[in-house]
Amino acid sequence: xxxxxxxxxxxxxxxxxxESALWQAHRQIADTVRGALAxxxxxxxxxxxxxxxxxxxDAAIRALNRAWRGKDxxxxxxxxxxxxxxxxxxxxxxxxxxxxxxxxxxxxxxxDKIFAHHVAHLAVHGFLHLLGYDHATDKQAEDxxxxxxxxxxxxAIPDPYGRPQAETLTRHx
Numbered sequence: 001x002x003x004x005x006x007x008x009x010x011x012x013x014x015x016x017x018x019e020s021a022l023w024q025a026h027r028q029i030a031d032t033v034r035g036a037l038a039x040x041x042x043x044x045x046x047x048x049x050x051x052x053x054x055x056x057x058d059a060a061i062r063a064l065n066r067a068w069r070g071k072d073x074x075x076x077x078x079x080x081x082x083x084x085x086x087x088x089x090x091x092x093x094x095x096x097x098x099x100x101x102x103x104x105x106x107x108x109x110x111x112d113k114i115f116a117h118h119v120a121h122l123a124v125h126g127f128l129h130l131l132g133y134d135h136a137t138d139k140q141a142e143d144x145x146x147x148x149x150x151x152x153x154x155x156a157i158p159d160p161y162g163r164p165q166a167e168t169l170t171r172h173x
Contacts, residue, residue: 049092061100079129097126
């Protein structure tokens, strides 16, 4: 594991740990994650504290998904909110996020999205889960997606739920 330096991000601090060498091709991705989480924190009332992000691979996220959710398959992002009352006085750890390289890269390529934009979206999505947002109902999904779109728009990232990114970039060129 190679921990990146801990830096404050708006009202949060973000530790990014690269657990898979696959991420080395994207050397600036930790900064992308920190920027996305800082923007999300600034746009979400009460979002302050620490977050740990693991940049991992499909095998590791599959094991986590199996152990914690009973689903024996890889996924793009998992969030683990800190249990209530788990923080010592004066410390607020919001939780942990894991992002899998292969699934993320496959989705970005399949949907014609810029890899860093897709990672930013997954980081924001995971962060919102740490804050209690969910998408179990249509109303929850609409609220969560609306906030995701707003955060990503602030970062000049096209709507991840809209048209393919290349089409959007072509239309605005």
